Amino acid sequence: MQKPKKVVLAYSGGLDTSIILKWLQTEYGCEVITFTADLGQGEELEPARKKALLMGIKEENIHIVDVREEFVRDFVFPMFRANALYEGLYLLGTSIARPLISQHLVKIAQEHGADAVAHGATGKGNDQVRFELSAAALDPGIRVIAPWRLWDLTSRTKLLEFAEANQIPIAKDKRGEAPFSVDANLLHTSSEGRVLENPADEFPNYVLQRVVPAEEAPDQAEMVEITFERGDAVAINGERMSPATILTKLNEIGGKHGVGVLDLVENRYVGMKSRGVYETPGGTILLEAHRGIEQITLDAGAGHLKDSIMPRYAELIYNGFWFSPEREALQALIDKTQEHVSGTVRVKLYKGSARTVARWSEQSLYSEKHVTFEEDAGAYDQKDAEGFIRLNALRLKLIATRNARVAKKR
Numbered sequence: 436m437q438k439p440k441k442v443v444l445a446y447s448g449g450l451d452t453s454i455i456l457k458w459l460q461t462e463y464g465c466e467v468i469t470f471t472a473d474l475g476q477g478e479e480l481e482p483a484r485k486k487a488l489l490m491g492i493k494e495e496n497i498h499i500v501d502v503r504e505e506f507v508r509d510f511v512f513p514m515f516r517a518n519a520l521y522e523g524l525y526l527l528g529t530s531i532a533r534p535l536i537s538q539h540l541v542k543i544a545q546e547h548g549a550d551a552v553a554h555g556a557t558g559k560g561n562d563q564v565r566f567e568l569s570a571a572a573l574d575p576g577i578r579v580i581a582p583w584r585l586w587d588l589t590s591r592t593k594l595l596e597f598a599e600a601n602q603i604p605i606a607k608d609k610r611g612e613a614p615f616s617v618d619a620n621l622l623h624t625s626s627e628g629r630v631l632e633n634p635a636d637e638f639p640n641y642v643l644q645r646v647v648p649a650e651e652a653p654d655q656a657e658m659v660e661i662t663f664e665r666g667d668a669v670a671i672n673g674e675r676m677s678p679a680t681i682l683t684k685l686n687e688i689g690g691k692h693g694v695g696v697l698d699l700v701e702n703r704y705v706g707m708k709s710r711g712v713y714e715t716p717g718g719t720i721l722l723e724a725h726r727g728i729e730q731i732t733l734d735a736g737a738g739h740l741k742d743s744i745m746p747r748y749a750e751l752i753y754n755g756f757w758f759s760p761e762r763e764a765l766q767a768l769i770d771k772t773q774e775h776v777s778g779t780v781r782v783k784l785y786k787g788s789a790r791t792v793a794r795w796s797e798q799s800l801y802s803e804k805h806v807t808f809e810e811d812a813g814a815y816d817q818k819d820a821e822g823f824i825r826l827n828a829l830r831l832k833l834i835a836t837r838n839a840r841v842a843k844k845r
Contacts, residue, residue: 441547443469450606454601460490467492475506507682523746527752529618537552544574554566626713630642643714657785663728663779663780681717694716695714696713780793
C-alpha cells in the first residue's frame with residue numbers, strides 16, 4: 436500500500452502515542468499532525484504541545500481542543516436520555532468518547548488535506564473498532580493507520596528500547612511494570628490490566644482515581660437536587676449550569692460519597708472477556724435522577740418501549756456504531772419520549788449509594804387522587820376493574836379449558 440503523505444494522529448503526549456508519532460515519521464517519512472482532546476481527563480495538556488514540538492511537529496500542526504462541553508452536550512446527554520447500560524451495568528464512559536475523537540480527527544484531516552488518520556488503540560481492544568467505524572462513516576475515503584497491528588514493537592521492553600533509540604522522553608515510572616492502565620474523561624475513569632487481570636482477586640483501593648472507597652465516605656448523607664428539561668439536566672440545587680459543569684459538579688459530589696464504582700467482567704466486541712474497574716460518580720447520580728424524573732413524567736407504553744430498545748442502543752455505542760443509521764433512528768425515538776421529561780429529582784448520597792427520595796414536575800402524570808387509599812371523590816370506579824379482569828382472563832380460561840380437554844383424552 437502506498438505510504439501516506441500526511442497523517443493526523445490522536446495524540447495524548449504519553450509514551451505510547453509519542454512512540455507512534457516517531458514511528459509514523461520514520462516508517463513512512465510523512466508529515467504528522469497531532470490532535471489532543473481535552474475531554475476532562477484531569478491532566479495538564481500543554482506538555483503534549485511541548486512534546487510534539489520537541490519531536491519536530493510544526494506549531495500549526497498541533498491541535499489541542501477543549502471538547503468538554505461538546506462531549507457532554509452532544510454525546511453523553513443524548514446517551515443518558517436512553518438510560519444506556521451495556522450488559523446492564525456499564526455506563527459506556529470510554530465508548531462514548533471515541534466517536535467524538537474520531538469526528539475531530541476526520542475534520543482536521545479534511546482541513547489539512549491529510550490522507551490518513553492514526554490511533555493508538557491495540558489490536559485486542561474495542562477502541563480500534565470504534566475509531567475506525569466512526570472514521571468510515573464520516574469519510575469513506577480516509578485511511579486509518581493502526582500501528583499496534585502493523586509494527587514489531589510487541590512488548591513493553593521493545594517500546595522502551597525504541598523510545599531510547601529515538602530520544603523520546605520516558606517518565607521514570609514507565610521504566611517499571613505499570614500496576615494497571617487508566618483511561619479517563621469527564622464521564623468516567625477506566626482501569627484495566629496488571630493487578631486487575633485476575634477476576635478472582637478483589638481490586639486494591641489504590642486503583643480508585645476519583646471516588647473514595649465507600650467505607651471512607653462521610654457518615655452524613657447529602658441531598659442533591661437535579662433539574663431536567665426535555666430529558667437533559669440543566670441545574671443542580673436550583674443553579675443553572677452548562678452540561679460539562681453539571682457533570683463536573685456531580686463527579687465532585689458523588690466521588691466524595693463513594694458513588695459510582697463498578698467492578699465488571701465484560702464481553703468485548705472482539706470476542707474476549709476483560710475485567711475493568713470503572714468510576715462514574717456523576718454519571719451514576721445522573722442516571723438515577725433521570726430514571727426518577729421519568730417515573731412521573733413518562734407514559735408506561737413509551738417508557739416500556741424505550742426500556743426494551745435500550746440494550747440494543749447501548750450495544751451499538753459499545754461496538755462503535757454511534758454514526759450508524761440504526762443508532763440515529765433509535766435516538767429519534769428516544770428523544771421523542773423526552774418531550775415532557777422535565778422536573779426536579781432529589782437524590783440521597785450515602786456511602787456508595789445514590790437513591791431517589793423525591794421527584795416533582797409540572798408535567799407529571801402521577802395522580803394522587805387516583806391512587807389514594809382514602810376517599811377519591813369519584814376519580815376511579817373500582818367496579819370497572821371487574822370487566823377489565825374478566826376480558827383479560829378470557830384467553831387464559833380458553834387455554835386452560837383446551838388443555839384439560841386434551842389431557843382427558845389421553
